[in-house]
Amino acid sequence: MIARSPQQQLRRRSSGAAALAALRLSRQVGEALSDGLAGKRAAEAARRLGRLLGAEAVALADCDRVIATWGRLDQDACTQILAETLEELEPVTDPPLKAAPLVVSGDLAGCLILSGEVGHAELAEAAHLVATALDHAELDRARERIAAADLRTLRAQISPHFMHNALAAISAHTRTDPERARDLLSDFSDYLRYSFAVTGDYATVADELQAVQTYLELQRARFDDRLDITVQIAPEVLPVSIPFLVVQPIVENAVRHGFESRPGLGHIAVRGYSEGPLCVIEVEDDGAGMDPDLAKAVLTGGQSTGKEGRGGIGLANVDHRLRAVYGAEYGLWLETATGAGTKATIRIPRYARGVLAQ
Numbered sequence: 001m002i003a004r005s006p007q008q009q010l011r012r013r014s015s016g017a018a019a020l021a022a023l024r025l026s027r028q029v030g031e032a033l034s035d036g037l038a039g040k041r042a043a044e045a046a047r048r049l050g051r052l053l054g055a056e057a058v059a060l061a062d063c064d065r066v067i068a069t070w071g072r073l074d075q076d077a078c079t080q081i082l083a084e085t086l087e088e089l090e091p092v093t094d095p096p097l098k099a100a101p102l103v104v105s106g107d108l109a110g111c112l113i114l115s116g117e118v119g120h121a122e123l124a125e126a127a128h129l130v131a132t133a134l135d136h137a138e139l140d141r142a143r144e145r146i147a148a149a150d151l152r153t154l155r156a157q158i159s160p161h162f163m164h165n166a167l168a169a170i171s172a173h174t175r176t177d178p179e180r181a182r183d184l185l186s187d188f189s190d191y192l193r194y195s196f197a198v199t200g201d202y203a204t205v206a207d208e209l210q211a212v213q214t215y216l217e218l219q220r221a222r223f224d225d226r227l228d229i230t231v232q233i234a235p236e237v238l239p240v241s242i243p244f245l246v247v248q249p250i251v252e253n254a255v256r257h258g259f260e261s262r263p264g265l266g267h268i269a270v271r272g273y274s275e276g277p278l279c280v281i282e283v284e285d286d287g288a289g290m291d292p293d294l295a296k297a298v299l300t301g302g303q304s305t306g307k308e309g310r311g312g313i314g315l316a317n318v319d320h321r322l323r324a325v326y327g328a329e330y331g332l333w334l335e336t337a338t339g340a341g342t343k344a345t346i347r348i349p350r351y352a353r354g355v356l357a358q
Contacts, residue, residue, distance in 0.1 A: 025052040030133040036141075037061075037110055037134065042068035045130070049112075053126055056116035060130070063110055071115070073097075078113055085111045091123055100127035104134045166191075169222040184221050187214045195245065202357045205272055205279065206238040208247045212270060215248055219255050226265050227255070233272040240279045240350050241357040243321050249314035250283045250332070250344045258287020258342065279350045286341040295334040295342075315344075326352055 025048050032045035037060055046058040047070040057071025061082050066075070081099045085092045086108065091100040099113045100123050112127045166188055173181035194211040213231060220227045251268065259266040271282045290298075299319050319332040326348050336342040 026129060029129060030136065033130065033133040034137050034140065036137050037067050039137075043070065045133075046070040049126060049130070053114065053118050053122055054116065055114045055118050057114070059113035061111045061113060063108060066113070067110070073113070073115060081113060082111050085113075091120065091127075093120065093123075098123050100124060102127055102131045102134065104131050104138065109134055165222050166218045169218065173221065180221070184218060187217050190214050191218065195248070201244055202241045202355055203244045204238065204357045205233070205240045205242055205281070207357070208242060208245075209233060209238075209270065209272065212247050212251050215251060216255075216268065223259065223266075227259065228265060228267040230267070230269040231271075232269070234274060236274050237272045237279045237281075237350070241352075241355045242279070242281075242346075242348060243325055243355075246318045246322060246346065247281060247283070249318050250346075253315055254283055254285040254287060254342060254344070257290075258285040262288055274350060275347075277350055278347050281346040282343060284341065284343040289336045289338050289340045289342050291338055292336060295336050299332065299334060318346075322346065322348060325355060 029045050029048045029052065032041040032048060033039065035041065042060055046060050046068045049055070050058040050070045055071070057069065057073045059066050059069045059073055059078050061067055061078070063086060066078050066082065069078075077097055081092055081094060081097045084094070085099040085101055089101055089108070091098070093099075096115050097113055098115070098118060098120075099111050101108060102110045102112060109131070112123070112130055114123060114126070118126075166184075170181050170184045170188065173184060191211060191214045194207070194214075209231065213229075216227070216229045220229065247270070251270065254268050258268075267286050269282070269284045271280075271284075273280055298315050300316060315332065315334075322331045330348050331346075333345045333347070334342060335345070
């Protein structure tokens with residue numbers, strides 16, 4: 001072990017504190033640019049860049065004008081160096097200002113303008129930091145657009161086959177059991193109301209499972225009570241927010257492809273529980289099952305699971321949306337074998353920033 005003098009230890013602590021402060025400011029710059037150059041926190045990003053670089057003033061501009069500033073800058077000088085930088089597509093260091101272009105995903109997005117004792121290398125690194133933050137912000141927005149499009153697609157795929165069979169089951173009970181027919185019609189109305197809700201992108205586990213139970217009651221009536229249902233949910237996961245319509249497509253897949261072509265009694269179990277920081281939801285059936293290789297293809301969207309081709313699309317949609325919201329390490333997993341039923345498992349964080357049911 002090397003002994004250090006008090007002076008060396010002090011210098012080391014000071015160096016470590018300075019590095020930590022720089023890393024923190026870099027992260028805060030990225031967070032402030034999460035809505036892009038035109039976002040509400042662009043001025044905050046300029047201020048934090050100024051502190052990070054020790055600059056006298058900072059300006060962030062798009063390809064037309066200065067968007068946000070920190071410190072005192074001459075507007076005419078900013079406009080001039082902005083035009084020069086965008087024309088040259090290279091850093092410009094005309095005193096008292098310095099500027100570098102911001103290139104995001106290969107496209108020119110704007111310009112970073114500085115004044116003060118900032119070197120060429122620091123200017124280039126700062127521009128790279130800003131461009132990377134803007135690139136991440138654009139990726140996040142793209143993910144949100146894709147997730148919204150996926151949800152619209154899933155809603156459009158709510159099976160006409162199920163609707164027809166549900167109404168047929170209700171109609172069959174109108175003479176033999178009018179009271180149950182009324183209950184089923186109310187369930188059907190609740191199911192449609194929830195499935196086409198437009199209140200937000202997220203729901204609670206409690207709301208999602210209430211819709212699932214309604215769906216299963218309609219299916220039980222359709223199968224003349226040959227469907228046995230078990231729902232076990234731990235109280236601590238009921239308020240957890242999850243993407244809208246992620247459990248119901250899994251349950252629908254279990255019913256349609258596990259029991260529709262199979263005689264006799266079928267069982268579906270829906271379980272929800274916490275596993276440390278995770279919320280785990282399982283949908284297990286003792287139906288027909290499928291080949292494990294087919295299950296992998298289903299989750300990639302490369303293979304359907306039924307005649308209408310909706311089962312695979314629905315499961316792939318669910319897996320894609322979960323991974324888009326929470327990250328690649330989360331999502332939907334299938335455990336299955338031909339003739340051995342299927343177990344579908346969702347694993348997601350119990351708490352995630354930006355995921356909140358309205």
